[in-house]
Amino acid sequence: MARPLINVPPKAKRGQTIEIKTLISHIMETGFRHDNVGKPIPRNIITSFSCRYNGAEIFSADLHPAIAANPFLSFFTVATESGTFEFEWTGDNGFHEAASAKITVE
Amino acid sequence: MEKDATRRDVLVGGLAGLGAGLSAVLIKVEPAAATPATMQRAIRQVVGEAPVRKGKVTIDVPALVENGNTVALAIEVDSPMTEQDHVKAIHVFNEKNPLPNVISARLSPHAGRARIATRFRLADTQTIVAIAELSDGSFWSASADVIVTLQACLESLD
Numbered sequence: 001m002a003r004p005l006i007n008v009p010p011k012a013k014r015g016q017t018i019e020i021k022t023l024i025s026h027i028m029e030t031g032f033r034h035d036n037v038g039k040p041i042p043r044n045i046i047t048s049f050s051c052r053y054n055g056a057e058i059f060s061a062d063l064h065p066a067i068a069a070n071p072f073l074s075f076f077t078v079a080t081e082s083g084t085f086e087f088e089w090t091g092d093n094g095f096h097e098a099a100s101a102k103i104t105v106e
Numbered sequence: 107m108e109k110d111a112t113r114r115d116v117l118v119g120g121l122a123g124l125g126a127g128l129s130a131v132l133i134k135v136e137p138a139a140a141t142p143a144t145m146q147r148a149i150r151q152v153v154g155e156a157p158v159r160k161g162k163v164t165i166d167v168p169a170l171v172e173n174g175n176t177v178a179l180a181i182e183v184d185s186p187m188t189e190q191d192h193v194k195a196i197h198v199f200n201e202k203n204p205l206p207n208v209i210s211a212r213l214s215p216h217a218g219r220a221r222i223a224t225r226f227r228l229a230d231t232q233t234i235v236a237i238a239e240l241s242d243g244s245f246w247s248a249s250a251d252v253i254v255t256l257q258a259c260l261e262s263l264d
Contacts, residue, residue, distance in 0.1 A: 009234070017219050059212065
């Protein structure tokens with residue numbers, strides 16, 4: 001099962017730009033490979049990712065089969081207030097995974 | 107692999123007359139490798155008719171890759187990231203993977219820094235193109251050449 005890893009600094013100064021890193025275990029099967037009897041392996045990828053900071057979306061991405069297995073994403077945001085980052089991944093075959101991380105802004 | 111290419115060629119031929127309205131369908135039956143032309147089409151689907159200028163964008167990717175299955179990629183855009191002047195989106199395209207798109211990321215004006223990083227696959231030695239969409243509606247791009255020794259995407263499972 002997919003287990004997300006989130007890296008958000010637990011504390012930040014108000015107005016500081018922080019880096020958020022996420023990693024989730026997923027095969028990201030491209031749909032272009034064949035098994036040993038020549039049968040195509042159906043596509044199974046994560047198609048979208050989003051991050052919300054206290055309810056407001058601050059980053060989202062559409063992923064394509066060219067993204068490597070176990071998708072890693074990093075991006076930045078300005079720490080404005082203490083609260084929660086919520087992360088969401090959705091994909092083929094009804095894939096859905098969510099995670100969250102807290103930050104204290106001083 | 108050869109058999110598949112032929113099947114796709116037939117499908118592409120059959121669908122060639124159906125026009126741009128069916129581009130979503132056409133993407134599915136492209137030949138097994140994107141070409142510079144299919145990459146250009148994918149770019150046009152994102153930017154429309156707008157001109158794409160060189161500059162502002164930096165691609166951080168190794169010039170020589172041993173294993174195309176996972177390649178570190180970072181895109182940084184030179185932008186003050188204010189409400190009036192910020193990067194709205196970063197799109198990455200490739201020439202020779204089965205599909206031309208890699209990632210489309212949408213940033214917020216509060217990002218502080220217009221930089222994203224991920225890991226992607228490369229099926230062949232090729233050129234990567236990154237395009238930034240700014241809040242004033244302009245598009246800026248950069249490209250990078252990557253040499254790949256072990257290809258991703260198309261290998262069979264043994």
